[in-house]
Amino acid sequence: MDDIEVARKAIKGDEEAFVALMQIHKEALLRTALAFLKNEHDALEALQETTYRAFRKIGSLKEPAYAKTWLIRITINYCQDQLKKDKRYVRDGKSADSAVSDDLTQLELQEALSTLSANEQQLIYMKYFQDVKIKDIAALEKIPEGTVKSRLHKTLRTLRSHFEGKGEMDHV
Template identity: 70%
Template structure:
């Protein structure tokens, strides 16, 4: 059974299909949570909350093809709510708490992303960190593809200016 069939069954109320979908998208959801929350425990808690919220609202999904994008959006919204509650910045520029080394370029990127507003950060994250297509982002946001393209162009131009101002990387 492919992902689309599982999505259709889950939307129709099949609990086993829902669990299989959550297992299928678990890694992407955890990566998303960790990117925002920077903490493994918080990321696992976010996955649990996202699973609960998705289970309660899966019947509202209109297009099964966008289920993964819908799940990631739930995760991002939850993480942003947590960050607001904890009064932490989305990208605070600290070294990675997982024990891996963080180099100067990663810190520069985190700083540049932190300079963007919330919608711009989400757009960059969906497009470049989760590799979601522009048409899928447009469907998720309920706006035309051209609007997403122009927002992306504007956001990339802002990031370019940020890096040019730092004397670092002249391309993004």
């Protein structure tokens, strides 16, 4: 049984199919949560919350082919809510950034991504971290593919200028 058929059955209320659907996309959802939340415990909590929210709303998914994109959207929304809370409160006495890898390249990437708006970050995560196709992003956002492409182009240009600025600062 392929992913679309599993999604179709889950939408119709088949609980076993829903569990199978979550199992199929578990790794992608966990990677998404880790990319946003930066620590495994919070990412696992996000996966649980995504599962709960998806189970409650699975009947509202209109197109089974977009099940993965729909689940990623739920995960991203939950993660963004958590990050908003983290800005107001400090968890366990540590800042959200303290769990970030010491790898310099990773830190630079995170810094560059943090300069983007939430929508731009979401676009980058979906396209480059989750390999969601432009047509799927367009369907999910309910905008034309050309708009997704132009927003992606603009966001990448912003990231490039961020890194070019860093290079110039290093040479001064």
